[in-house]
Amino acid sequence: MRYCVRHRLILRKDARPPTEVMVIFVDQHKEQYGVKPICKQIQIAPASYYEHKARERDPDRLPDRIKRDKELESDIQRVWKNN
Numbered sequence: 001m002r003y004c005v006r007h008r009l010i011l012r013k014d015a016r017p018p019t020e021v022m023v024i025f026v027d028q029h030k031e032q033y034g035v036k037p038i039c040k041q042i043q044i045a046p047a048s049y050y051e052h053k054a055r056e057r058d059p060d061r062l063p064d065r066i067k068r069d070k071e072l073e074s075d076i077q078r079v080w081k082n083n
Contacts, residue, residue: 019044023052 016022026038026049039046055061062070 016043019048019052023049 017025022042022044025042026035026044029038035049036046039049051061059067
């Protein structure tokens with residue numbers, strides 16, 4: 001297993017990083033190399049990158065599950081702190 005200090009993630013040895021981590025990597029290097037060549041090398045579809053960026057700009061595009069999780073987040077934190 002590997003531990004990503006920056007994103008506080010534990011990854012299996014053969015696991016791919018989460019999409020969020022790959023999108024951050026693309027953002028950091030897209031000026032120098034471009035989105036499509038980076039996506040090809042890290043094996044992520046450019047459409048996945050662009051969809052992730054669109055969801056950052058417009059939260060209405062998020063899946064229903066994620067929207068519901070965000071609604072419940074404050075309740076979960078409250079219960080956790082009171083326990």
